[in-house]
Amino acid sequence: MATSNTSANAPASGLREFWFYFSVNRGAVIGLTVFAILVFVAIFAPLIAPYAPDVQFRDALLRPPIWDANADPRFILGTDPVGRDMLSRLIHGARYSLFIGFFVVVGALIVGVVLGVLAGYFRGWVDVLIMRIMDIILAFPPLLLALVLVAILGPGLFNAMIAIALVLQPHFARLVRAAVMAEKSREYVTAAKLSGAGHLRLMMVTILPNCLGPLIVQATLSFSNAILEAAALGFLGMGAQPPTPEWGTMLASAREFILKAPWVVTFPGLAILITVLAINLIGDGLRDALDPKLKRS
């Protein structure tokens, strides 16, 4: 009776312990709050945004934000060169950035974890082959490799996401491989093996859950990296294509107006910065909470 009680409580207290360490970090809580707001905005974008992202107000081209004397009260953050409402486009842009981050992380995570587990579990030639391929990918500057991959696949948001996932995935593979190698010789793994667990079960059920901490931290870092790289590709004309309200693409098409209308450049970049900063704050908090070495007892 007592044992079943403790095992039922274990996950809850684990979560509570995690929250205890996470919430010590004020920045992390702020980051989480901002991120939650962004997710909310992204999900309900069509309801929140005052206008559709692609509707053009021909009578209000390049209007400054509301605090400027020449502002048009209809457009809080002003309009872009073809008279689209900046605020509405930014709000819809949140959907793209968060979706990019999510998709890329899930893709990179799945591929990276599978390769890393295989390399760390089987060692030998499997390990050599996989890790040499990862070395090759890591030898190229990530943005350059992503650019070439997008040039091969054709410019566009989806191809950009695939390219970025491919470029970020070796970090997961290396991390998982190292963790699996460290865990593999532990007694609980031997015990599971003796009780007849197969390779797949040993890899995925026995070992993998114990490598989760660093993986979660890496996933957070990759989330923000993915958003930055996708915006950079969009900025270079190789990511999402206009008129998509993706923040990097918005910056690219606003570039020629930087001195005439600074707001069309300022706001999309600020949106990227705030999103990435919020995620990195969460990442720092997660690292502190999940890394037992750093825990202050």
Place this chain on the structure above:
Amino acid sequence: MLNYVLRRIALLVPTIIGISICAFAFVRVLPGDPILAMSGQHGVTPERYEILREQFGYNLPIWQQYFNYLWGVMQGDFGISLATKRPVINEFMTLFPATMELAFVALLFAVIIGIPAGIFAAIKRGSWFDQITMGVALTGYSMPIFWWGLLLIIFFSGYLGWTPVSGRIALTFFLKPITGFMLIDTLLHGNWPAFVSALRHLILPAIVLGTIPLAVIARQTRSAMLEVLGEDYVRTARAKGMSPNRVINVHALRNALIPVVTTIGLQVGLLLGGAILTETIFTWPGIGKWMIDSISKRDYVVVQSGLLIIALIVMSVNLIVDLLYALINPRIRVQ
């Protein structure tokens, strides 16, 4: 140590072969035909097309093309640019100093500010200085640098009119390149106004490119310093009655800087990637802009060789960093 060096270099051989295969393969699967790309809008007659195909070896089996390419590379022949008809290696050599100069000044900026900031933040842990520095560092680390560059242009070039918007030096100066490094060349020529002009052109791109390395170095220095400050030998030094300055400068700093040196070395790949964005924004004539222009022009030969050269540079620098690390830290050598 020699043993370790040789083993590390031997490990690189398969990676280098893999990189060359990748660079070669990428370019083969790029959409479009290199001969057509080369001949421009006028097109070519079918006979001429065949002659060109033969001349550039595109009619050979793919593996033979690869070995011919590899053989050429080993002799320093990286092919001829389709767009400019000049040898790729010559183009690279004229553009590389521009990127080197930019990256070097950016890294200098990052190190000069990042290391002291990290040290003070660690010493004054929890103080307002620590909190502000780390807040700024995390912001810098999260910065979309292409936007950061545009903001600096808006403020310093547009609003204040202090710095030029693009290029390496004002067009009124004609200097024969000596080293290819504008700051050094202008000084060698003894042309002070030209030096000032070069410096004014360099300052914003260097800040933009140095921002993320600066943030990484400051964070890394702080955490390395904090770790060292908690060590027994630091406590012993303090207990012996050493002055706080001596404990920090002699005992803590030297050990804390080992991982920082590694971090600095690993920024080189990041700098080369960041150079693509920075050089595009500031129209800086370096290899980053060269690569992106070649990709959009579909200049296959340049993309292929550029990828190869850049990857080799990144790998060599990482190797040097690893070897330096092994030199400082003997535990690494015996594995």
